[in-house]
Amino acid sequence: MHGVKRVRESPEAAAAKKLREQSKIKEYLALNDDVLAKKASNDWSREAFNLTTRILQINPEFYTAWNYRRNILLQGIFPGSSPKEINDLLTDDLSMTTASLKMHPKVYWIWNHRRWCLENVPDGPGTGTEGDANGWRKTNWDRELFVVDKMLDADSRNFHAWSYRRYVLARMPVARPETAELTYTTRKIESNFSNFSAWHQRTKILSSLWGSGKLDYSKSKEEGKSLRNAMYTDPNDQSVWIYHRWLMGAGADKDVLDREIAIIQELLDEQPDSKWCMESLVHYKQLLLKNHSSSVDAATITNDCRRLLGDLRVLDPARRRRYEEIEKQLLC
Amino acid sequence: MSTELLVPLHVSYIQNLGKSTDDLTYHLTAHLRLNAIYWGLTALFTMDYPEALDKEDVIRFVESCWDEQAGGFGAHPGHDAHIHPTLSAIQILVMYDALDRLDVPRVVKFILSLQQPSGVFAGDSFGETDTRFSYIAVNALSLLGCLDQLDKDRTVDYIKQCRNFDGGFGSSIGAESHAAQGVFVCVAALTILDRLDEVDRETLAWWLAERQLPNGGLNGRPEKLEDVCYSFWVLSALAILEKVSWIDSEKLTSFILSAQKDTEKGGIADRPGDMVDVFHTQFGVAGLSILGYPGLVDLDPVYCMPAPIIEAKGLRKAWKGLERRVATT
Numbered sequence: 001m002h003g004v005k006r007v008r009e010s011p012e013a014a015a016a017k018k019l020r021e022q023s024k025i026k027e028y029l030a031l032n033d034d035v036l037a038k039k040a041s042n043d044w045s046r047e048a049f050n051l052t053t054r055i056l057q058i059n060p061e062f063y064t065a066w067n068y069r070r071n072i073l074l075q076g077i078f079p080g081s082s083p084k085e086i087n088d089l090l091t092d093d094l095s096m097t098t099a100s101l102k103m104h105p106k107v108y109w110i111w112n113h114r115r116w117c118l119e120n121v122p123d124g125p126g127t128g129t130e131g132d133a134n135g136w137r138k139t140n141w142d143r144e145l146f147v148v149d150k151m152l153d154a155d156s157r158n159f160h161a162w163s164y165r166r167y168v169l170a171r172m173p174v175a176r177p178e179t180a181e182l183t184y185t186t187r188k189i190e191s192n193f194s195n196f197s198a199w200h201q202r203t204k205i206l207s208s209l210w211g212s213g214k215l216d217y218s219k220s221k222e223e224g225k226s227l228r229n230a231m232y233t234d235p236n237d238q239s240v241w242i243y244h245r246w247l248m249g250a251g252a253d254k255d256v257l258d259r260e261i262a263i264i265q266e267l268l269d270e271q272p273d274s275k276w277c278m279e280s281l282v283h284y285k286q287l288l289l290k291n292h293s294s295s296v297d298a299a300t301i302t303n304d305c306r307r308l309l310g311d312l313r314v315l316d317p318a319r320r321r322r323y324e325e326i327e328k329q330l331l332c
Numbered sequence: 333m334s335t336e337l338l339v340p341l342h343v344s345y346i347q348n349l350g351k352s353t354d355d356l357t358y359h360l361t362a363h364l365r366l367n368a369i370y371w372g373l374t375a376l377f378t379m380d381y382p383e384a385l386d387k388e389d390v391i392r393f394v395e396s397c398w399d400e401q402a403g404g405f406g407a408h409p410g411h412d413a414h415i416h417p418t419l420s421a422i423q424i425l426v427m428y429d430a431l432d433r434l435d436v437p438r439v440v441k442f443i444l445s446l447q448q449p450s451g452v453f454a455g456d457s458f459g460e461t462d463t464r465f466s467y468i469a470v471n472a473l474s475l476l477g478c479l480d481q482l483d484k485d486r487t488v489d490y491i492k493q494c495r496n497f498d499g500g501f502g503s504s505i506g507a508e509s510h511a512a513q514g515v516f517v518c519v520a521a522l523t524i525l526d527r528l529d530e531v532d533r534e535t536l537a538w539w540l541a542e543r544q545l546p547n548g549g550l551n552g553r554p555e556k557l558e559d560v561c562y563s564f565w566v567l568s569a570l571a572i573l574e575k576v577s578w579i580d581s582e583k584l585t586s587f588i589l590s591a592q593k594d595t596e597k598g599g600i601a602d603r604p605g606d607m608v609d610v611f612h613t614q615f616g617v618a619g620l621s622i623l624g625y626p627g628l629v630d631l632d633p634v635y636c637m638p639a640p641i642i643e644a645k646g647l648r649k650a651w652k653g654l655e656r657r658v659a660t661t
Contacts, residue, residue, distance in 0.1 A: 002559065004607040006593070021356045028359055036410040059360050064411040067458055112460040157556065159503075159510060166506045196554040200508040203497060238542060238554040246497045318580035319541050 031055050039068045044076025053096065060100050060107050070116060083122040087136045090117045094140065098147055105151060111160050115167065118144060134173045141172045156188060156195045166201075178214065181205050193230040196239040203246045223247060224260065231267060235274040244280065251287030254295065260284060275316050278308045282326065305330055335589060337620060339627070341598030342613055343381045346372040349610055362408045366397050370420035371614035373427055377638040378617050378631050382427075391430050394421045402457070403435075404442040414456045415446055419468045423637055426475050426645075440478045443469050447483065451490030452504070462503040463494055467517035471635060474524050474647060484525050491518045492530045499535030511543060511552035512565035519569045520634045523649050533573050540570050541578040548583030549603065559602045560591045560612045563619025567653075568633030571622050574652040581623045581654055588616045624654035 009017070035055050038048040052069040055062060078086055094117050097110050104110060121140050123133040132138070145168055151161040169176060182205050188198035206223070209215035224247060230240040244260075251257050261284050268277035285301050285308075309327045313320040349372060352358040361368070369390060376384045396409045397417065404413030405421040418439060425431050446454045446469065453465035466487055473479045494501045500509025501518035509515060515536070522528050543550045543566045549558025550566045563584060570576045590604045591612070599608030600616035621631035630639035634649050642648055 002602050002606075006601070006605055006607050018354060022354065025354070025356050025359055028356065032359070032362075040410070059363075061360075062363050063414065063456075064363070064406065067412050067456070070458060108460065112458070115460075116458065157553070159508060159513070159553075163502075163504060163507050166504075194555040197508050200496070204506055242498055242539075242554055249497075318544050318583065319578055321577040322538070322541055322575075 028058060031058075035065055035068065039064070042075075044072045046077070048072055049077065057096075057100070060104050060110050063109050066109050066113050070113075083124045086120075086122050087124060090121055091140065093117050094143070101147075101151065102154075105155060105158055106160055108160065111164050114144070114164075118168075118171075137173045141168065144168050145172070145176075152188070156192060157197050159197065162197050162201065166204075178205055178209055182209065182215075189230070193233055194237050194239050196242065199239050199243040203243065224256075228263065231264075235267060235271050235276060238276065241276040241280055245283065248284065248287070251284065251291050254288070254292045257284055257288055257292070261288075273315060275312065278312050278315070282308050282312070286326075286330075302330055335586075337379075337589060337617070337625060337628075338592055338594060338598060339379050339381075341594070341596065342592075342600070342617070343376060343379060343384050343598075344596075345593075345598030345608070345613065346376055346610060347384055363411060365408045366394065366405060366417040366420040366424075367407060368610050369393070370423050371610045373424055374631075374637060375610075375614040375617045377427060377641075378621050378629050380627070380629050387428050387430075390424060391428060391433060394424055395433060397421060402442060403438040405439075412456060413442065415443060415453065415465050415468050415472075416455060418442065419472045422472050422475050423635075427637065427641060431476070436476055436478070440473065440476060440481060443472055444481060447486070451483070451486035451488075453487075462513065463491060463501065463517045463521070464503060464513055466491060467521040470521040470524050475635070475645070479524070484527075488522065488525060488527050488530065491521060494518060495530070495532070497535075499532045499537075499539045508553065509539065511540070511550070511562050511569070515540070515569050516565040519572055520636075523572050523634050523651070524647075526649075528572070531573075537570065537573045537575040537578060540566050540573075541575070544579045544584065548580060548585075548587035550579075550584065557603070558587065560588055560600055560619070561602065561615040563588050564615040564622075564633075564636070567619050567622045568636070571633040571651045571653050572649075574650070576622065576652065576654055585620065585623050585625065588619055591616060622653040624656045626657045626659040628656070630656070 031051065031054060035051050038051065049069065049072045052065050052072065055065050056069070073089065077089065081089070094114060097114050100110050118140055121137045124136045126132040126135055148161055148165045148168060151158060152165070155161070169181060182202070185198045185202040185205060188195055189202070206215070210217045227240055227244055227247070230237070248256065248260060261281060264277050264280055264284070268274055268281065271277065282305050285305050288296050289298055289301055306327060309323045312323045349368065373385065373390070376382060394405070397405045397407065397411070399406050399413035402413035404415070404418040406412050406414060407417040422434070422439070425434055446456070446465065448454060448461055452461045452463065453469045454461045455465050470479070470482070470487065473482050491501070493505045494503070494507065494514060496502060496509045498509050501514035502508055503510060503513035507514065519531060519536070522530055542554070543552065543562065545551060545558045547558060549560070550562040551558050552562050552565065567576060570578065588600070591601045591606070593599050593601065593608045597608070599610070600613040601608045602612050617628070618631045618636065621628040622633055630653065631637070632639040632642040632648070633651050633653070635642050635647070639648070
């Protein structure tokens with residue numbers, strides 16, 4: 001149980017609640033037994049299908065009922081249905097689970113059932129030679145992206161929704177350009193700099209766009225500029241600093257390292273107790289020592305790191321052992 | 333607020349869980365029953381009360397969850413076989429030294445049948461896949477002494493594609509690093525498979541250490557709220573990397589203890605003031621064990637089971653919690 005507040009209630013109120021619960025339990029168990037008995041007897045009827053609807057609306061985590069529902073469709077209902085009827089049934093299930101997701105946005109089984117529905121949409125309404133055989137699929141998958149947008153509007157960190165988003169984007173019948181997803185992450189980040197899920201998505205999209213040559217890697221300089229704003233807005237927010245570390249990578253380009261170190265130093269001068277400024281400076285200065293030792297003043301940089309690590313130990317005592325270990329490595 | 337672990341209360345909380353049949357939640361969570369028994373039993377073993385439940389009753393319940401058609405365990409009698417309750421069943425039987433009650437070849441066949449061409453495992457025949465199920469498969473096969481039947485390279489191949497630049501792992505390829513669904517399951521699976529070389533230890537330990545918040549609790553992803561269960565997911569990975577010292581153990585201990593319910597009901601919640609449940613009770617106790625809390629039995633962070641049992645099976649891997657402290661009172 002996550003985030004459910006404990007409420008203090010009087011013994012009388014608790015007893016009254018218990019009593020009310022007994023009839024609910026009776027009703028639920030009767031339904032539960034009915035579903036399991038029908039399942040045990042391989043009942044693939046409409047009636048059984050409707051029972052799964054009822055129980056799953058009460059308890060969407062009852063995975064056996066989801067399995068049973070799919071088996072009823074596959075064994076009992078689809079065989080006697082036209083492609084259009086199958087598409088309608090799956091569309092109905094998608095609508096039903098949309099309502100369910102709004103109440104239970106983190107139930108694996110609901111997300112999982114949607115995938116199954118999407119993957120089972122038949123060819124139609126056309127045949128390929130006449131009309132679009134992908135039509136139903138396009139309609140369903142396009143709507144899916146809209147649903148997942150709504151889910152991420154409600155909770156921008158819901159990792160089920162993000163995973164599902166990647167799944168939808170990867171499997172849509174008509175692929176959306178990746179640049180559209182880049183724009184989406186920009187929008188999510190601009191509305192909340194702390195949304196590391198969006199920053200993470202951005203690392204994946206940019207890697208892909210750079211890798212395929214659809215976007216020029218040298219543009220990463222502009223990417224750096226947009227980070228300044230976030231860094232200055234809240235220097236204590238981890239998201240932007242972790243993303244920055246991704247952008248800098250292994251630190252092969254000395255000019256980029258020098259430039260970023262200067263910018264972070266400037267911010268640190270303004271915000272002298274910014275842990276993430278110090279922590280990042282230590283990391284990037286170490287990259288200078290590691291990758292560019294012949295063209296830097298190693299003694300000065302080592303001293304800088306040592307001083308910063310000393311400050312970090314005081315400022316962030318929870319992690320002081322880590323800073324001590326880094327310092328030890330510096331000495332050798 | 334309590335400053336020590338209320339062991340007798342938590343023991344009776346777990347003992348009473350099976351008797352809450354007049355509680356609607358009890359019935360609405362039937363799909364987690366076998367998992368819940370594993371959580372409760374592991375907490376009891378860790379608190380050194382291995383005999384607090386009736387062993388024969390528990391084993392008979394486990395047997396009653398067997399799905400003859402699929403050859404695995406459902407979470408409850410009549411429920412479908414799924415890889416997660418199947419692992420719980422195996423873990424319970426291992427803790428009770430009762431693996432002779434299990435049709436090992438059939439269970440192994442069931443687990444292996446769930447591996448997908450990409451190397452990841454599905455939870456059941458309907459095919460939800462993610463690295464949780466890869467870990468479960470690896471853990472279960474290891475406990476059964478049948479790891480040699482697994483296509484290890486294919487299993488590792490999928491897991492390593494889930495690694496992110498921040499050193500963490502996601503629950504599927506492309507997913508954000510997540511301390512539980514990604515990091516713990518991938519790192520523990522790689523540990524069992526002796527493939528920790530796939531982990532960027534320094535970067536991951538940094539990311540894990542940054543999960544601690546000023547109140548001492550741990551979160552599972554950057555800029556998220558703390559939760560007692562991450563006391564296990566984050567700490568177990570740190571223990572495997574031998575970096576538990578990279579966080580403030582005293583503050584984390586206090587945070588876990590503050591989430592206890594200190595009335596006669598017992599149990600631990602996700603955070604102070606919330607409803608308790610057996611999941612958070614187990615992972616709170618597990619975290620305290622790794623932190624060297626006095627009087628607890630060592631918990632193996634790789635298998636999330638009592639360390640003496642894992643050692644006796646010859647399965648112990650390299651990991652390091654904090655030294656067990658002696659009670660001061």
